[in-house]
Amino acid sequence: xxxxxxxxxxxxxxxxxxxxxxxxxxxxxxxxxxxxxxxxxxxxxxxxxxxxxxxxxxxxxxxxxxxxxxxxxxxxxxxxxxxxxxxxxxxxxxxxxxxxxxxxxxxxxxxxxxxxxxxxxxxxxxxxxxxxxxxxxxxxxxxxxxxxxxxxxxxxxxxxxxxxxxxxxxxxxxxxxxxxxxxxxxxxxxxxxxxxxxxxxxxxxxxxxxxxxxxxxxxxxxxxxxxxxxxxxxxxxxxxxxxxxxxxxxxxxxxxxxxxxxxxxxxxxxxxxxxxxxxxxxxxxxxxxxxxxxxxxxxxxxxxxxxxxxxxxxxxxxxxxxxxxxxxxxxxxxxxxxxxxxxxxxxxxxxxxxxxxxxxxxxxxxxxxxxxxxxxxxxxxxxxxxxxxxxxxxxxxxxxxxxxxxxxxxxxxxxxxxxxxxxxx
Amino acid sequence: xxxxxxxxxxxxxxxxxxxxxxxxxxxxxxxxxxxxxxxxxxxxxxxxxxxxxxxxxxxxxxxxxxxxxxxxxxxxxxxxxxxxxxxxxxxxxxxxxxxxxxxxxxxxxxxxxxxxxxxxxxxxxxxxxxxxxxxxxxxxxxxxxxxxxxxxxxxxxxxxxxxxxxxxxxxxxxxxxxxxxxxxxxxxxxxxxxxxxxxxxxxxxxxxxxxxxxxxxxxxxxxxxx
Numbered sequence: 001x002x003x004x005x006x007x008x009x010x011x012x013x014x015x016x017x018x019x020x021x022x023x024x025x026x027x028x029x030x031x032x033x034x035x036x037x038x039x040x041x042x043x044x045x046x047x048x049x050x051x052x053x054x055x056x057x058x059x060x061x062x063x064x065x066x067x068x069x070x071x072x073x074x075x076x077x078x079x080x081x082x083x084x085x086x087x088x089x090x091x092x093x094x095x096x097x098x099x100x101x102x103x104x105x106x107x108x109x110x111x112x113x114x115x116x117x118x119x120x121x122x123x124x125x126x127x128x129x130x131x132x133x134x135x136x137x138x139x140x141x142x143x144x145x146x147x148x149x150x151x152x153x154x155x156x157x158x159x160x161x162x163x164x165x166x167x168x169x170x171x172x173x174x175x176x177x178x179x180x181x182x183x184x185x186x187x188x189x190x191x192x193x194x195x196x197x198x199x200x201x202x203x204x205x206x207x208x209x210x211x212x213x214x215x216x217x218x219x220x221x222x223x224x225x226x227x228x229x230x231x232x233x234x235x236x237x238x239x240x241x242x243x244x245x246x247x248x249x250x251x252x253x254x255x256x257x258x259x260x261x262x263x264x265x266x267x268x269x270x271x272x273x274x275x276x277x278x279x280x281x282x283x284x285x286x287x288x289x290x291x292x293x294x295x296x297x298x299x300x301x302x303x304x305x306x307x308x309x310x311x312x313x314x315x316x317x318x319x320x321x322x323x324x325x326x327x328x329x330x331x332x333x334x335x336x337x338x339x340x341x342x343x344x345x346x347x348x349x350x351x352x353x354x355x356x357x358x359x360x361x362x363x364x365x366x367x368x369x370x371x372x373x374x375x376x377x378x379x380x381x382x383x384x385x386x387x388x389x390x391x392x393x394x395x396x397x398x399x400x401x402x403x404x405x406x407x408x409x410x411x412x413x414x415x416x417x418x419x420x421x422x423x424x425x
Numbered sequence: 426x427x428x429x430x431x432x433x434x435x436x437x438x439x440x441x442x443x444x445x446x447x448x449x450x451x452x453x454x455x456x457x458x459x460x461x462x463x464x465x466x467x468x469x470x471x472x473x474x475x476x477x478x479x480x481x482x483x484x485x486x487x488x489x490x491x492x493x494x495x496x497x498x499x500x501x502x503x504x505x506x507x508x509x510x511x512x513x514x515x516x517x518x519x520x521x522x523x524x525x526x527x528x529x530x531x532x533x534x535x536x537x538x539x540x541x542x543x544x545x546x547x548x549x550x551x552x553x554x555x556x557x558x559x560x561x562x563x564x565x566x567x568x569x570x571x572x573x574x575x576x577x578x579x580x581x582x583x584x585x586x587x588x589x590x591x592x593x594x595x596x597x598x599x600x601x602x603x604x605x606x607x608x609x610x611x612x613x614x615x616x617x618x619x620x621x622x623x624x625x626x627x628x629x630x631x632x633x634x635x636x637x638x639x640x641x642x643x644x645x646x647x648x649x650x651x
Binding site for chain 1: 473474477480482483502503506507509510511515517519521522523525526530534535537538539541579583
C-alpha cells in the first residue's frame, strides 16, 4: 500500500473513531481551542497593547509638565488617565511656543469632568494646528463648529457623545475633579457646539473647552505667580497668574526633541517627557514579568489541553484494543494503527487550533472594546502576529506528541491473544 | 496446483510457570488452489494457532509456510501483513466486526489495507449474501447470522486466494450454521479461493469431502480428546 493509501486508510478509521467518541472529541477539541485561543490572545494582545499605547499616533511627541514623573505626565495628558502631577505657569507655554525647536504647542488644563469624562481647556489651535495623525486635522461632525474662546462652549469627543448623549445645542455643568462624577458642580452651563469625528485616539474621550473657561471656572484658584488669584468676571487675567497642567508639543525632529529635553530637565521648574513612547515602554518593561507569567500560564494551559487529549485517547485504548487487533488481522500494519491514533490526536489539536481563532477573535474584540472604553486607545484590529500561525502549528505538534503514548499501546497490540477474547470486535 | 505448503512447522508458548509448551508441530500439510478442506479441531488441538500461523499473525519457531509461492516464515511482519491483506481472507468464530461501522463499512475496512476501497464490490458481496437491505446497519442491529455473513463478505472483499475460517458457524444455531456454511463454500468457489475451515462440529465437518483430523496432522495435539 502506498504512503498516500496508508494515510487515507488511517484517516478513514481515525475520522470514524472521532465521530464514534463524539462527546469526548468535542470536549477535548474545546479544551484545545481554549488553550490555542488563550495563547494567541496573550501574545497578540501584549503586542497590540504595546503598539497602541507606545506606538499609537497622538499628534505630538513631547509633553511639558510639572517637575516629577514623566510617566504620570504622559498618562495624564496623552491617555487622560491618572492625576495631574501639578501645574506649570503659563509662561512656560509661551516659551515653548516661541522655541525654534518646537513646531507647535498646545496648552492643556484639566481639573473638571462631566459624567466621568475629562473637561480639558485648550486654545482654538486645537482645530487649526493640531494633527491627530500626520497631515490630518480634527474633523467635526456635520452641524458642529469649533468653540468660541469668548463663550462657555464645548466640543466633545466621539466616545463622550456616544456615552453621554451630548449633542450640538445641549448644555451641561462641569463637575469638579477629573474623575469624580459625583463631585460638586460648577455653576455656569456649557453649550455643546460640536462633536468630533472619531480619531481612534484617547482624545475621543475628552470634552474640549476654551482654556479661559478653566481659568474662570467658579471655585478655581490660579497660582501662576505663587500667589492665589481668582479670576473676576469682565477682568482680563494677567498672564503671570495663569497656570496650566501641561503643554503638548510637537518638536521639529528627534534632535530638537533631545536638546529641548536636556534644557528643560536641567531646570527645576518643569519636566519634558520626550519621546512619549519611551515613557510608556518603560511601563511595559516594568510589567515584563507580568507578561511572562501570563505567557507561562498560557503555555501551561496548552500542556493541560495536550494532557486531556492524551487522557481521552488513552482511556479508550482498552475498549479499542480489539478494534486494532481486527484491523491488524485484516492486514493493517502496526505503523498504520499507530498512525490512526496520532492522526486522531493531531486532528483534535487541529480542530482545537481552528476553533482557537474564534476564541482569539472573541477575546481580542472583548479586550480591545474594554480598553477603548476605559482609555480611548484603539487596538489595531486583529493585526498579524507570529503567534497567530505559530500557535496552531505548535498545537498540531503538541497534539501529535500527546497521541504517541496511546499510539504505542495500539502499536503493541497482539492480534492473536487479543482476538482470542471474542465479541464483536 | 498447491496453494499452501507447510513443512516442519512448530510453534510453542511459554506457560506462566515458565514451561515451554509446543502447540503446533506439523511436519507437512498441503492445500491445493480452489480446494475446500475441513480440519477437525478439538478444543486444545491448536487449531486457532495453526490458522494464525498460516495467516502470518504469529511467527513459528521453525518451519516453512509457503502460500502461492511466497514464503511467509522468514518474511518481516510488515510483509506478512501486506500479504495477508492481499491474499488471505479470515473468518473468525466471533466475527470480530467493528460495532461502530456499518455492514458496508466493515466490508470496506477489509479493502483498506489491500488493493483499496471498492464500494461497488463490497455492496455486490453483501447483496450476494442477502444483505442488500442491511448495508447501513451496524453489527448490533444485525442478527448473528447476518453478522456472520458480513464477516464472510469482509474476508472475501480483497478476492483472496485462500480463506481461513475458524469455527465460522460456532455462534449460530444448526439451521443458520448450515446456511452459512453453504454460503461460505459457494462464495469461495465463485471467487476461486481455497478454503481451509477448522471446526469441531460434526455437522459442519460432514459437509466436506476433504476432511482431516488436526490431531493427525499436528503432532503436538496427538492424544488431545474432546
